[in-house]
Amino acid sequence: MAPLPFLHGLQVTVLSVLLLCWAGVCGGSPDPRHRDSLIQQEASRQTGGTVLLTEAERRLSTHLHKLKRQEVEGPQFPPAMHFFKARPFIQRSPVFKLLQKMPKGAALHVHSFSLVGVDWLVKNVTYRPLCYICFTLTQSVRFVFSATQPRPLPYCSSWVLLETLRAKVDNTSDLDHSLMQNLTLFTGDPDSAYPSQDTVWDRFEESFSAASGLISHVPVFKDYFYQGLKQFYMDNVMYLELRSGVALTYELDGSTHGRAWCLKTFQDVTRMFVKDYPDFLGTRIILSVNRGLNVSEVKAVVEEAIHLQEEFPEVMAGFDLVGREDRGRPLWYFREALSLPAERGVTLPYFFHAGETDWEGRDVDENLLDALLFNTSRIGHGFALTRHPLAKELSRKRGVAVEVCPISNQVLGFVSDLRNHPAAVLLLEGQPMVISSDDPASFGAAGLSYDFYEAFVGLGGMSAHLGTLKELALNSIRYSSLSPQLKDKALALWQRKWDQFISENLQ
Structure with missing residues (x-):
């Protein structure tokens, strides 16, 4: 977001004063007005820093700030704890209870087999x-x-x-x-259960294998998806974009259905849900395959994705490669397959997982740059983005949002104290960003509120305010794959819900 005109003037003034002082022209104690200007200028750069709040919103923001300060100064600070230990404290938090009521817009990074509580x-x-x-x-x-x-x-x-x-x-x-x-990965003693990143990832992948036989059964598949939409809707989420392999579902006699049937089912169940809950906007699917496949296998799925997008334009959003980046093949390995749509003269949007690693300099650490080379629409996780200044600059200039999933990154071993999450820096810089929950059922969470809490209290610290939350919610619609017309509809619907939320929660 470009700085407001008066802020641009403020930047010039403050920078001029600083340059003069550094040149030795200034002497004595710094002017308090210049200090205030610096603080205001820095605050304007963070996510939500240029959002103009109404009087009612400012009052609620002040109340939220007071509640957050009590939490920060309390005996336990949940973002500094492993989520499995922090969850009961979060559930009792007045900040969390308020965030549950808040219209959060869309969840743009969620995997279809981890929607519903186990x-x-x-x-x-x-x-x-x-x-x-x-x-x-x-x-x-x-x-x-x-x-x-x-x-x-x-x-x-x-x-x-x-x-x-x-x-x-x-x-x-x-x-x-x-x-x-x-x-699920949830346990009362995560430190003993998951002593290493390899251990927790092995257990994570094992849990999906265990659940797949249940969820892939045709009647369960339909009920599960409907129930998942309901859990997110009850958490005040109005739209979902799901990563899904949608490969095979099966009947009692062992017969199976392929991706086209699955997409048709996603579409039909979504329409049924919207009919039951008219203020829910819908669902779109990002077709996903594991990055452990070879080039020819991925090429075949990209071919299929092109055809499925033509057949199901309402529900098919694009394509992604999923699975643990540190064990999988880098994006550049799949360049022949990923170049196929451009060679055919068709558009297949990409939504690549990239930068979900804490290993700097290895092959997969280049996934962020390669994702941008292949014109990714968003960056999934982007945990390593702060270590790639060029990728950060390019994504900012292009308006490529980072899908930040705080709880997932903590549970899967990338960061222990969420105050140290790299996205804390991105929030302060106003990097394009959305908050999502990745695999909530696997982590003992539900919907989106837990991740919004961790982002607001942990990543945002005391500088995050209601404007931060408002911009994050709006970003989830702005950076979605919806058409411009549907984005306008979604923004109008969200604004009505937001205004109601403000009025009902004023102190």
């Missing part, structure tokens, strides 16, 4: 008929729905009906709890 998966889905379970050699589980005895898996025990297993155990609550532990 308690719903276990207590609803695993109690459905014909649900089988087996236990793996890696001390995890696999599920499948089948009309007949499923074929054995080489790394798993014999399949057993969960209904039969529950009839044999004394305490089904204990069994259900153990199943939940296999579907």
Whole structure:
């Protein structure tokens, strides 16, 4: 956002004074007015720094600031703690309770298989008929729905009906709890459970493998997606862009459906949800494949993505490569596949995960520059962006927003104290940014409010205010893949919700 005219003049004045002082012209104590001007100029550069607040908004911002100060000065400061330990403190926080009510706009970085809390998966889905379970050699589980005895898996025990297993155990609550532990990373002692980044990533990927047999079953797939939309809607999110492999779903007889069927289902369920909740704007899908594939495999999916975008323009947003960057192949390895749309003269928007690493100088650390070379629409995570000044400058000039997911970055081992998250610098610089939740179900979170709390209290510190929150929410619409007409509609709808939020929460 360009500085306001009066701020530009202020910059010139202050810089002139500083240059004179550095040249030795000034003497004695600095002028307090110049100090105030410097502080105002720096504050104007941060996210929300040029947002003009109404009188009502300023009053609510003052109240929020007071609540945040009490939190900062309290005995526990949640952003400095691992989220698994901080969650009960966050849930009791007056700041968090206010943020839950706030219209947050859109969630633009969420994976489709981590939408819904695992308690719903276990207590609803695993109690459905014909649900089988087996236990793996890696001390995890696999599920499948089948009309007949499923074929054995080489790394798993014999399949057993969960209904039969529950009839044999004394305490089904204990069994259900153990199943939940296999579907989420959440634990009371994360330091012991995940002593290294490799450990937590292995467990993270294992939990998705465990959940996939449940979520990919056709009836569950539809119910799960609807329930996921509802959980985000209840958290005052009005639009979603989901990363999804949408590869295969299956029926009881073992027959399967491909990506086109899945996209059609996403579209149909979204329309049904919007009919039930007319103030929800919709969902779009970013087709995603794992970066561990080879070039020919990714090329085939890019080909398919081009056709799917033509067939489903309403729901298909673009393409991404997902999975752990440090173990996967860099974007440049896939350049032949990623150049295919341009060679065909078609547009396939990219939304690349890039910079989700803390290893400076390795091959994958160039993903940020390569993502920009391939004209990515947004940068997923961008944790390493502050170590790439050129990429930061280019993304700012092009208006390429960073999708910041604070809880994910902490849980997956990139940063322990969120006050030290690189995005804290990006917030102060006013870098284009949106806040999202990545895999909330895997982390024991829900919707978007937990990540907004960590961003507002941890990343933003005491300098973040209501204007910061307002701009972050507006950014989620501005940097979405929606058409200009739908963005206008979304902004108008969000403004009505925002005005109501302000009026209902004034002290």
